[in-house]
Amino acid sequence: MFPNRLKALWAEGRPAINGWLSIASPFAAEIMAAQGFDSLTVDMQHGALDYSDLLPMLQAMRASGAVLLARVPWLEPGIIMKALDAGAQGIICPMVNSAEDAARFVSYLRYPPLGVRSFGPTRAAFAAGGDYAAQANANILAFAMIETAEGMANLDAITATPGLDGIYVGPADLSISLSGGRLAPGMDREEPEILAALQTILAACKRNGLRAGLHCGSPDYAARAIGWGFDMTTVGGDTKFLASAAGAAVAGFRKLTGGTAGTAEPGGY
Numbered sequence: 272m273f274p275n276r277l278k279a280l281w282a283e284g285r286p287a288i289n290g291w292l293s294i295a296s297p298f299a300a301e302i303m304a305a306q307g308f309d310s311l312t313v314d315m316q317h318g319a320l321d322y323s324d325l326l327p328m329l330q331a332m333r334a335s336g337a338v339l340l341a342r343v344p345w346l347e348p349g350i351i352m353k354a355l356d357a358g359a360q361g362i363i364c365p366m367v368n369s370a371e372d373a374a375r376f377v378s379y380l381r382y383p384p385l386g387v388r389s390f391g392p393t394r395a396a397f398a399a400g401g402d403y404a405a406q407a408n409a410n411i412l413a414f415a416m417i418e419t420a421e422g423m424a425n426l427d428a429i430t431a432t433p434g435l436d437g438i439y440v441g442p443a444d445l446s447i448s449l450s451g452g453r454l455a456p457g458m459d460r461e462e463p464e465i466l467a468a469l470q471t472i473l474a475a476c477k478r479n480g481l482r483a484g485l486h487c488g489s490p491d492y493a494a495r496a497i498g499w500g501f502d503m504t505t506v507g508g509d510t511k512f513l514a515s516a517a518g519a520a521v522a523g524f525r526k527l528t529g530g531t532a533g534t535a536e537p538g539g540y
Contacts, residue, residue: 272399272406275360277310277338277503281482286497289340289484291508293318297331299509304335312340312505315354316365322350326357326394333358333398340412346372348379352388355380358398361412363439363484368421370428376415377434381408385434412436414484417472418444426472430479437482437502438472458488473500 280287290308292300295318304311311332313325320328329339341354342363351362364376378386385408396403399410415429416422418441422429430438443456446465454462460469469485476483477500484503487493488511493504507515 272401272403272410275338275410275412276336277361277412278410280309281502286501287503288493289503289505290337291486291505292328293320294509294513295320295324295328297327300328301331301335303509304332304337308337310338310340310361310503311335312342312363313359314342314508315350316342316344318342322353322357325354325359329358329394329398338412340414346376348375348387351376351379355388355407355411356392356395358395360399360410361414361436363414363416365416365441366418366422366444367415367429368419369425370432373415373429373432373435377413377432380411380413381434414439414482416441418442419448421448423449423468423471426475430475430481435481437484438476439484439486439503440469440472441486442469443486458486459492469496469499 277287287309290303290306290311292303292311292313313320313328315321315325325341332339338360339358340361340363341359342365343350343354346364346367351364354362362380367373367376379388380386382388382390382404390404392403413435414437415435416439417426417429442458442460442465445468446454446460447456449464449468460466473483482502483500484505485496485501486505487496488507490506493506496504
């Protein structure tokens, strides 16, 4: 089985940059994978896609050499195991709120005797190379998301879960939950209470030998997070990059043409 390159990167003391995929398109995924990300995550929770989109997207990105992850919709064994069988090299699981949740999550990723994963790596056996069954437990990454006040209250127990590789922070949900709805959802938080929560999560990860990941909206904030001690930061994703580039092109055109625009004839270009 091919080694997980994120583990090698972290063993060298280097941080990872992760890309986010929400558009159900193998071609869009292939374009993203060609940009040099260390890893890419297919978002099956909030992305406009499902399992039938995941598999061809993983196929399209395989040649890039990036580590391919999937965020599953929920803590449910069927979709976690199918994502792994499709070739995902790691799983990000949302809304892990207790040590029991974390233990169940880990068990779904590991073959016996370390877990209860059912054997049948239909595509993974080809995509990941030989000896998959013997190597998968050591190479598949398990990231639990901390994004609620309940998860924060149980942080020490969650991060002590055997077999868990890391914590991935969803700042939007975390901000809503910790503030009781006072704060609007969003990334790149500057509120003292959220910054303190991020430091608390980092400290718990370090105590338990886990990797820490953070969803960010800008390279500047992501670099700050690496400076704080995060091991992996997500810097935007396909939908944001498409909207940003398209918006910049339109804004540039409006500025250069005095704010006017031509109107295409019906059926024209």
